[in-house]
Amino acid sequence: MKTKNFLPIVLLILSISGVNAQNSTIEATVRNLTKHPVVAFHVDQLTIQGMTEKDTLFIKNSQNFVFKKDDKDEKIGGYQVFLESVFRHPFFNVDAVTHHFYDGDSLIFDVYSTKEVSRHITPKEKLKNSNFSFVNGSLPTLLNILESKGFRTTLNKDTLLNGKTYLYIKAFPEANTVSHELLIDKQQNLPYFLRITINTFQPFIDEFTYSSFAYPDSFEKPQSMLQPIQGATLPVLPLAVGDFVPDWDLRLLSGESFSFRKLAGKKTILYVSMINCGPCQSAIPFVQELIEKYKADPDIQVVVFYPYDSKTNLDKYVKTKQISYPIVYNSMESENERVEIMNKMELGMPTFLLLDKNKKISGSITGFSNNNKSKIEELIEEKLKEISLSR
Secondary structure, eight states, X not given: OHHHHHHHHHHHHHHXXXXXXXXXXXXXXXXXXXXXXXXXXXXXXXXXXXXXXXXXXXXXXXXXXXXXXXXXXXXXXXXXXXXXXXXXXXXXXXXXXXXXXEOSSEEEEEEEESSOEEEEEEEGGGXXXXXXXXXXXXXXXXXXXXXXXSEEEXXXXXEEETTEEEEEEEEEEXXXXXXXXXXXXXXXXXXXXXXXXXXXXXXXXXXXXXXXXXXXXXXXXXXXXXXXXXXXXXXXXXXXXXXXXXXXXXXXXXXXXXXXXXXXXXXXXXXXXXXXXXXXXXXXXXXXXXXXXXXXXXTEEEEEEESSSOHHHHHHHHHHHTOOSOOEXXXXXXXXXXXXXXXXXXXSSSEEEEEOTTSBEEEEEEOOOTTSHHHHHHHHHHHHHHSOTTO
């Protein structure tokens, strides 16, 4: 009888001991993140984003953060911040570097890439929560999870990863059901990894791996942000009604050359699309129907153009989606020339451009859903009737 009573007591003591150890790890981690006025660290971010498993983007982002305590400013949890991000743009396929700097007075955002070099300054009074989405997954998020500020913790336990013990914390924001899974390095008492699962079906997941924690003596605006931005680019206006489509010399996915000069002499439905676009994927059967509908008409042609996506990605996409119609892609070898085309085709996706025999844009229809495909087809027919071959 005494033995039976003794076992539950031992288990209770062990459970309490485990909880105390976990609490000690959390408290020590919070101290390490907050004991200095300035904290810096590196983050390797992986964003997993797509419509389905087969259309998923994997976006890598190398980030360097510096946070400075500012108890008088609650915009981002009582901190000022500098962030440098280095990544390859998932849609435009160009290398980019961005800088964010918030000092309590304004937010400066610099962009450096082949596609764009620019600076945007937003004063504090005009800043919204969405302006600070770049700190998601960094220091404010970590502290809120550890201190249960706006989060409810559903699981705390030790776990082994590559032979090393981590404290695993699973938490959810009080306002929604977005899962946050955090690993704390129990030797260093510092965050190691965070996974934020926004949607498992789509999917949409952010993963953050933390390293190189340091405590600088100062927090200053980078020298590059103290000077006028060098090489700023002027915004390039995308093609619009009344413009002429340029004579680009590109290629079909099949490997054949394709010149936009070939569009001259006929009425043209130029369908502009991209891979990572739900409405574009829904429109695939409709585009096939359009091609079949007009293929026997000597005065009308349908051309499908994907200006953003690489041949490698399009080859996989065409196979997955079982697309049989020809596709023109942005085959420019020069990054500057490729970006120039992307800038000119920066339209809502998908877009149907209706061209006259001189390649002048006479009409434009943006968007698609199966609920309105009849209406889109009617609009296309109306626009084509308005275009005269004699002009």
